[in-house]
Amino acid sequence: MIEVTMYTTTTCPYCRNAKRLLDAKGVAYKEIDVRSVDVKNEMVSRSGRxxxxxxxxxxxxxxxxxxxxxLESEGGIDQVLNPRMAG
Structure with a gap:
């Protein structure tokens, strides 16, 4: 199984929406809070954003x-995370 990692903050509505979408699909994820400068720098280094x-x-x-x-609207989450079970 592919590990899903999500960099978030507690006050971000888009973070809540992403967690809600993944929760509804039953996708487990590792949540990393970016309040620490080091963690935020790690996120920027990995994502460029x-x-x-x-x-x-x-x-x-x-x-x-x-x-x-x-990605979800295109059925891509299932294809990426469960390639044998997708459509």
């Missing part, structure tokens, strides 16, 4: 919530 959420499927950078929602 400064906004949250930043979501990774393994080492693949999905992007933010809008990117995740687009």
């Amino acid at each position: 400064r906004t949250v959420p930043q979501i990774f499927f393994g080492n693949w950078h999905v992007g933010g919530f809008d990117d995740l929602a687009q």
Whole structure:
């Protein structure tokens, strides 16, 4: 199974939406709070972006919530995370 990692903050509505979408699909994820400068720098280094959420499927950078929602609308989350079970 591919590890899903999401960099978030507690006050971000897009982070809450991303967590809600993944929870509804039953996708487990590791949440990393970026309040620490070191963690925020790690996120920027990995993603090239400064906004949250930043979501990774393994080492693949999905992007933010809008990117995740687009991937879901195309059936891509299932294809990436469960390639044998997708359509």
